[in-house]
């Protein structure tokens with residue numbers, strides 16, 4: 376007897392940042408077909424996302440915005456609407472959780488869903504039908520379009536999600552489900568570089584062995600792959616090209632951590648400049664935390680030095696916190712300790728929050744917690760809520776830059 380096949384979906388918002396930017400500004404970005412999200416004409420940011428129409432000009436994500444605007448000077452350029460993106464992320468998740476309790480947030484615009492055990496609930500309708508209903512519900516309630524891939528595991532669901540995505544040059548319907556048993560056949564159409572986790576370095580090693588496509592790898596026995604790439608990677612590759620992946624959807628509606636990081640366009644060695652970057656990251660991750668109605672107990676800071684050495688420091692607090700002030704205070708001390716151990720230029724810093732819990736209602740908390748004993752006071756939480764509502768009205772940067780300008784003279 377074979378076990379019942381798993382039913383896994385990957386829901387992925389279509390051109391998420393571009394779609395959200397258009398949604399919140401119907402008169403401006405909403406009317407621009409040539410739209411670049413990320414950076415600005417004045418500053419040197421990078422493209423976070425670009426509309427399909429600008430891609431014809433060669434504009435790509437992660438490209439310096441200045442370069443993108445040279446390729447497509449008539450494009451409209453708007454900053455990343457971070458607050459609105461966090462809110463849309465939470466809205467979409469809430470819709471998906473009505474269909475199954477096991478939802479894992481994989482990124483700001485991707486969610487894995489384990490549909491196991493919901494068969495009876497949906498009268499044994501085909502998974503494809505459920506996925507279409509889910510897609511309609513997200514469009515109606517969050518105003519955004521999602522694509523859904525499905526299969527017996529996360530790898531196949533993720534790759535099916537790419538096939539499902541409607542683009543100007545295909546006639547995809549937004550849903551693509553791979554039937555149990557068809558995984559290996561489905562995988563045969565892909566390049567190795569299209570398999571999740573196969574990065575540019577691995578692609579170079581694969582090419583050196585003469586391997587470019589999934590079918591190239593299928594011609595070689597496991598022993599040969601292990602000989603070339605070692606036990607772990609050889610076995611991993613052998614499984615992947617056959618559509619095998621045993622990873623579970625880490626769901627139950629709970630997220631394990633939230634993080635933000637920034638790679639600098641030029642390495643930074645000045646402590647004050649690093650603190651400013653850290654402050655901006657904390658403002659973003661803390662706002663994401665509150666948008667999801669969560670609180671965090673553990674704060675970690677990561678730094679990547681100019682020579683690519685990655686170093687981390689973390690601290691777990693006696694109570695869960697939500698405010699920028701407390702999170703930044705801890706993160707700044709962690710940054711100082713990392714910098715004291717090795718003082719060299721940094722390429723990247725990041726901040727991560729874990730030990731996440733549902734954020735209790737602050738007024739109730741204040742009744743039982745003596746504010747003087749508490750790390751985070753009710754005033755901190757009230758300030759944080761005000762910051763969120765001002766950002767909702769005036770944009771994510773409205774308050775961050777004002778607070779920062781107190782200790783930042785160069786603007």
Ligand SMILES: [Mg+2]
Pocket residue numbers: 387388389390391484
């Ligand atoms: Mg997406």
